[in-house]
Amino acid sequence: MTPSPRPQVHGIFDRNTWTATYVVHAGPGTACAIIDSVLDYxxxxxxxxxxxxxxxxxxxxxxxxxxxxxxxxxxxADHLTAAPYLKARLGGRTGIGEHITTVQKVFKGVFHLEPGFRQDGSQFDHLFRAGEAFRIGELEGQVMHVPGHTPADVAYRIGDAVFVGDTLFMPDVGTARCDFPGGDARKLYASVRRILELPRDTRLFMCHDYPPDQRPVAFETTVGEQREKNIHIRDGITEEQFVAMRTKRDATLEMPVLILPAVQVNIRAGELPPAEDNGVSYLKIPLNAL
Structure with missing residues (x-):
């Protein structure tokens, strides 16, 4: 069997939301995947x-x-996905982890969504199971279920590259918050340590960067660098230490600016809420609910 080629990764950074979108492929003229796109809002x-x-x-x-x-x-919770727009322009299938159904159930209640809102993930073309393998042309991928930030987080391992979502940030920024509905600091610790058990030269691609001290934006690191330098979860930091730090820190954080519009759009795979009889779509802002 011919080995899968090393994926080429092109990152596009959106400074309004501090989000990195990735195009992953084996070279010009090949198949690709787009990971974590941004719709400007x-x-x-x-x-x-x-x-x-x-x-x-x-x-x-x-x-x-x-x-x-x-x-x-x-x-x-910090940006809207552009998946429907990209699918209309470029084709492809939308995919997310199967535990999106848990998130849909929670937020249907938070937003008191329309009775017809489906909580089975069918807004997406495919729901990935933990450990599921998939292909991007010549490239081989595998899905890692990495809950903690939310119950539904997954990381995509494609060749020697892993797209970690919000589980990890650059080593000088740390890890994701765990105080959203269904978040769990102990689960996040376990998820991150599983990622850090991969070979030390595995490339890790962050979904966000919030650079401190005037550092230039960066969103690629390695397992080895994270194990040595991550300020929250480097080697030697115990689960109890991490949970105590994460719980204390999360209590000081404000809600993301776009959490209310973003979540109610993103649980629909990026589709806007159904238009009302005047032809306009409306987002809901629940008062005193978060």
């Missing part, structure tokens, strides 16, 4: 734009790539 006006997604389209078209997958690591 202005919370002041309620207007959406596609500038970030159009950068993805331009890269895919310039490299003659065929989109097979449009993947989400989880239902993001």
């Amino acid at each position: 202005d919370p002041k006006s309620g207007r959406t734009r596609t500038a970030s997604a159009d950068d993805v389209v331009a890269y895919v078209e310039a490299n003659r790539l065929k989109v097979e997958w449009i993947l989400e690591t989880h239902a993001h």
Whole structure:
């Protein structure tokens, strides 16, 4: 059997949401996957734009790539996904971890969504099971279920690259918060340590970067670097120490600016809520609920 080639990874950073979107492929003219796309959203006006997604389209078209997958690591709370727009422009299938159904059930209640809102994940083309293998043309991928930030988080391992979503940040930033509904610091510790058991030269790609001390934006690191330098969960930090730190820190954090619009769109695989009889879609803002 021919070994899977080393994936090429192109990151596109959206400074408005501090989010990295990735296009993963084996070279020009091959199949690709898009991971964690961004739909621009202005919370002041309620207007959406596609500038970030159009950068993805331009890269895919310039490299003659065929989109097979449009993947989400989880239902993001800090940006809206551009998956429907990218699918309409480029094709491909949308995918997310199967535990998105748990998140849908929770947030249907939080937002008191319409009776017809489905809680079975069928808004997505495919729900990935833990350990499931998939292909992107010549590339081989595998899904890791990494709960803790949310119950539904997954990481995508493609060759020597792992797209970790919000489980980890760059070593000088640390790890994801665990105070959203269904979050669990102990589960996050276990999830991260599983990632850090991979070979030390495994490339890790972050979904976000919040650089301190004027450091330039960076979103690629390695297992070895994380094990040596991550300020929250490097080697030698115990589960009890991590849980105590994470719980104390989470109590000081404000809610993400876009959590209310983002979650109710992202649990729909990026589709906007059904238009009302005037032809306009509306987002709900539950008062005093979070």
